[in-house]
Amino acid sequence: VIGLVYYGFSLNMADFGGNVYISFLMGGVVEFPASIISILTLRYFGRKKSFFGFLTIISMASLAVILSTTTVLKVTFALIGKFAVGTVWWVVEVYVSELYPTLMRNCASGSSQAISRLGSTAAPFMGDLVCLNPSNIKILF
Numbered sequence: 001v002i003g004l005v006y007y008g009f010s011l012n013m014a015d016f017g018g019n020v021y022i023s024f025l026m027g028g029v030v031e032f033p034a035s036i037i038s039i040l041t042l043r044y045f046g047r048k049k050s051f052f053g054f055l056t057i058i059s060m061a062s063l064a065v066i067l068s069t070t071t072v073l074k075v076t077f078a079l080i081g082k083f084a085v086g087t088v089w090w091v092v093e094v095y096v097s098e099l100y101p102t103l104m105r106n107c108a109s110g111s112s113q114a115i116s117r118l119g120s121t122a123a124p125f126m127g128d129l130v131c132l133n134p135s136n137i138k139i140l141f
Contacts, residue, residue: 002089004119004126005058009082011124016078017071026075027082034086038094041087047095054091057084 013023041050061081068074092112100108 001119002085002092003116004123005062005081006085006089007120007123008126009078009085013075013078013082016065016074018075023075023078026079030079030083031086034083035090037083038087038090042091042094047091047098050091051088051095054084054088057081058088 010027013027014020016023038050041053045053058081061077061084064077065074065081068077096109096112097105
């Protein structure tokens with residue numbers, strides 16, 4: 001699910017309105033602070049609290065994108081969501097590697113990444129559901 005949401009925000013930044021180039025640029029710029037914040041939150045809040053907190057931020061930002069009426073608010077909440085999903089991506093990588101014992105770690109980490117890539121593969125095709133209902137893309141991501 002995290003892979004689907006991550007690529008959903010990444011690939012559909014232009015659909016939230018505003019200048020396409022600026023939206024993609026800002027979407028890329030939030031990636032660096034997300035990786036730094038993930039290190040800090042993992043250190044000071046732990047794995048579970050960081051995971052739950054950023055998933056909550058993702059859900060609130062996604063809901064705010066759906067409910068917002070102006071382009072500036074949509075892009076702002078989409079960037080907040082992309083920041084949070086970028087952070088939770090790193091939290092999950094650390095959490096999965098520490099969750100399993102050494103003998104199972106490679107298999108568990110590889111399996112979770114493979115399943116995540118299925119969501120990432122499905123993300124570009126979810127945009128085709130806009131032809132059915134324009135709000136579908138916002139609800140999915």
